[in-house]
Amino acid sequence: MMMVRKSKGLGERHHKILDFIESYQRKSKHPPSIREIGENCGISSTSVVNYYLDQLEKSGHIERDRKISRGVRLSGPNPLGDLLRVPVIGRIQAGEPMPVPTSDFNYFNAEDSVDIAMSLMPAKEKSNKHLFALEVQGDSMIDAMINDGDIVIMKAAQEAKNGDMVAVWLPDRNETTLKFFYKEKDHFRLQPANPTMKPILIKKNDPLEIKGKVVMVIRKMDSVA
Amino acid sequence: MMMVRKSKGLGERHHKILDFIESYQRKSKHPPSIREIGENCGISSTSVVNYYLDQLEKSGHIERDRKISRGVRLSGPNPLGDLLRVPVIGRIQAGEPMPVPTSDFNYFNAEDSVDIAMSLMPAKEKSNKHLFALEVQGDSMIDAMINDGDIVIMKAAQEAKNGDMVAVWLPDRNETTLKFFYKEKDHFRLQPANPTMKPILIKKNDPLEIKGKVVMVIRKMDSVA
DNA sequence: CTTGACACAGAACAGACGTTCGGGTATATT
DNA sequence: AATATACCCGAACGTCTGTTCTGTGTCAAG
Numbered sequence: 198m199m200m201v202r203k204s205k206g207l208g209e210r211h212h213k214i215l216d217f218i219e220s221y222q223r224k225s226k227h228p229p230s231i232r233e234i235g236e237n238c239g240i241s242s243t244s245v246v247n248y249y250l251d252q253l254e255k256s257g258h259i260e261r262d263r264k265i266s267r268g269v270r271l272s273g274p275n276p277l278g279d280l281l282r283v284p285v286i287g288r289i290q291a292g293e294p295m296p297v298p299t300s301d302f303n304y305f306n307a308e309d310s311v312d313i314a315m316s317l318m319p320a321k322e323k324s325n326k327h328l329f330a331l332e333v334q335g336d337s338m339i340d341a342m343i344n345d346g347d348i349v350i351m352k353a354a355q356e357a358k359n360g361d362m363v364a365v366w367l368p369d370r371n372e373t374t375l376k377f378f379y380k381e382k383d384h385f386r387l388q389p390a391n392p393t394m395k396p397i398l399i400k401k402n403d404p405l406e407i408k409g410k411v412v413m414v415i416r417k418m419d420s421v422a
Numbered sequence: 423m424m425m426v427r428k429s430k431g432l433g434e435r436h437h438k439i440l441d442f443i444e445s446y447q448r449k450s451k452h453p454p455s456i457r458e459i460g461e462n463c464g465i466s467s468t469s470v471v472n473y474y475l476d477q478l479e480k481s482g483h484i485e486r487d488r489k490i491s492r493g494v495r496l497s498g499p500n501p502l503g504d505l506l507r508v509p510v511i512g513r514i515q516a517g518e519p520m521p522v523p524t525s526d527f528n529y530f531n532a533e534d535s536v537d538i539a540m541s542l543m544p545a546k547e548k549s550n551k552h553l554f555a556l557e558v559q560g561d562s563m564i565d566a567m568i569n570d571g572d573i574v575i576m577k578a579a580q581e582a583k584n585g586d587m588v589a590v591w592l593p594d595r596n597e598t599t600l601k602f603f604y605k606e607k608d609h610f611r612l613q614p615a616n617p618t619m620k621p622i623l624i625k626k627n628d629p630l631e632i633k634g635k636v637v638m639v640i641r642k643m644d645s646v647a
Numbered sequence: 648c649t650t651g652a653c654a655c656a657g658a659a660c661a662g663a664c665g666t667t668c669g670g671g672t673a674t675a676t677t
Numbered sequence: 678a679a680t681a682t683a684c685c686c687g688a689a690c691g692t693c694t695g696t697t698c699t700g701t702g703t704c705a706a707g
Contacts, residue, residue: 210654225487226495227453230694242656247696249654262452266491266663266694270451280505280539312539314505319644336617342569342641344615362643390569392561414641416567418587419544435684455664467686472666491664491693 207256213238214249215258218271228267281318283330283350285309289364289373290334311348311415319412327353328412341375342390343414349375350413362390362411368404375411432481438463439474440483443496453492506543506553508575510534514556514563514589514598536573536640544637552578553637565614566600568639574600575638587615587636593629600636 217237221229229237235246250269253259262268311330333347341362343349349364357363357378365387366373376387376397385405387397399405442462446454454462460471475494478484487493536555558572566587568574574589582588582603590612591598601612601622610630612622624630 208654226485227487227490227493230491231696232694240655242658243695244657244697245655260451262450264662264695265452266455268452268695312541314537314539316537317640317642319642339567339616339618342564342567344567391564393564411643413643414639415542416639417542417544418636418638456666457664465685467688468665469667469687470685473684489665489693493665 207258210238210240210249211253211258214246214253215271218259218269222270228269230267231269280312281315281328282310282312283328285311285330285332285348287331288334289331289349290337311350313350313413317413329353329409338375340389340391340394343375344416346416348415348417349411350415351409352412353408354410355407357407357410364408364411366406366408367399368406373408378407432483435463435465435474436478436483439471439478440496443484443494447495453494455492456494505537506540507535507537508553508555510536510555510557510573512556513559514574515559536575538575538638538640542638554578554634563600565616565619567615568600569641571641573640573642574636575640576634577637578633579635580632582632582635589633589636591631591633592624593631598633603632 214234217234218229221233221237231243231246231250234250235241235243238246240246240249250259250261254261257272260270260272329351331349331351333343333345333349336345338344338347351364354363359379361378362375363378364373364375365378374387374397376389379386379388384401385399387399389396439459442459443454446458446462456468456471456475459475460466460468463471465471465474475484475486479486482497485495485497554576556574556576558568558570558574561570563569563572576589579588584604586603587600588603589598589600590603599612599622601614604611604613609626610624612624614621
């Protein structure tokens with residue numbers, strides 16, 4: 198009685214091997230050897246492991262550095278990869294000036310930080326220079342589709358292009374707000390992310406301070422258990 | 423003429439080795455061997471490399487897995503850290519059934535995937551098992567504070583606890599929706615994340631299918647340039 | 648029945664690799 | 678001057694490791 202797993206994409210052993218490589222790498226911080234894969238996947242011969250590894254390489258699931266010890270890794274842009282550590286420099290809420298990074302930007306005295314996979318970042322932001330994060334406090338940003346507790350990743354900026362989502366300080370209203378920015382004939386249009394809500398129009402003479410551009414918003418649902 | 427570098431913390435070679443390990447790991451995705459370190463740092467003897475590696479280990483700069491090929495890595499909380507690779511298995515929009523993971527969903531038949539730093543995940547979700555992601559299409563989730571283009575990280579589930587944000591399929595309305603879930607005396611209350619909006623009440627007899635719990639929401643502002 | 652693809656085992660080989668040991672040369676200390 | 682210490686080299690050893698080759702049994706197609 199043999200297992201029949203022909204012509205299907207991946208067999209049980211393929212999965213087992215992929216799982217093992219992944220967990221081994223996570224625990225040991227380096228890839229497993231062929232023999233270690235065999236022992237942990239119930240394969241007694243190194244040649245059989247090599248046999249499967251070849252298949253997984255051809256199908257693009259793994260990459261191998263031939264002739265090199267433990268030169269096997271899960272493929273993909275970033276099997277375990279580059280993180281950006283973005284400092285959380287404070288909280289943002291309406292009615293108070295927004296915290297902005299100091300010029301020194303020595304981000305190690307930051308109380309906290311969040312790790313973002315580089316692959317999540319837009320191409321231009323691959324350097325964590327000028328990136329910082331804020332935790333949103335209160336419901337004041339709901340018209341920007343941003344909730345209490347959300348984390349906003351920002352890039353310091355004093356100017357913006359049309360379509361950027363920016364953090365602006367409106368001295369007239371004594372308010373920090375996050376809106377899409379559009380420069381139009383004789384005014385700035387601050388468009389809420391929520392399409393059911395109406396924009397704020399600011400005359401070009403009126404004060405308006407752009408504090409930064411929003412790069413990303415992250416909302417964690419901690420209650421999941 | 424010899425270099426004098428006594429009694430100081432780290433010498434020139436220590437830094438050179440640390441830099442090399444870091445850049446080698448980044449490029450080759452696996453650690454260098456002792457001989458490779460030697461060649462690239464101008465050290466002709468493996469024993470000297472070993473000599474420095476021992477020092478760097480004692481001083482806590484690196485960690486070593488003895489007897490194991492390429493068992494050297496930079497130490498620290500997150501030299502390059504753990505990512506969860508979550509498969510994006512489809513799009514979600516109101517009026518259509520939500521895609522759910524197949525039993526085979528774990529690997530790369532997923533068209534795309536997103537990388538999430540483990541440090542961002544709630545403690546219980548440290549395994550990418552049962553995690554999947556959906557891209558939200560359309561504005562139908564605005565009352566869940568979720569916008570067009572957002573990425574929702576979900577955990578497959580058929581049940582939910584009070585306070586969980588869940589994806590539910592309402593056959594009566596022919597609608598998939600994301601709401602906070604509360605079980606009450608004689609009905610289920612589906613509470614929108616937006617506190618200005620009113621809940622949906624579902625009688626306990628009426629049909630209601632929980633598809634999964636929302637773990638995280640990610641919004642990328644790609645327009646930043 | 649024959650053929651061939653497929654899955655697997657075992658052994659053997661050649662390098663790669665970490666480790667160790669004996670020796671060497673400066674500089675500083677006693 | 679003698680000793681200690683830090684730094685460094687080369688070689689040898691034994692094991693780890695990827696690769697390759699031969700052989701075996703299964704199964705489906707011709």
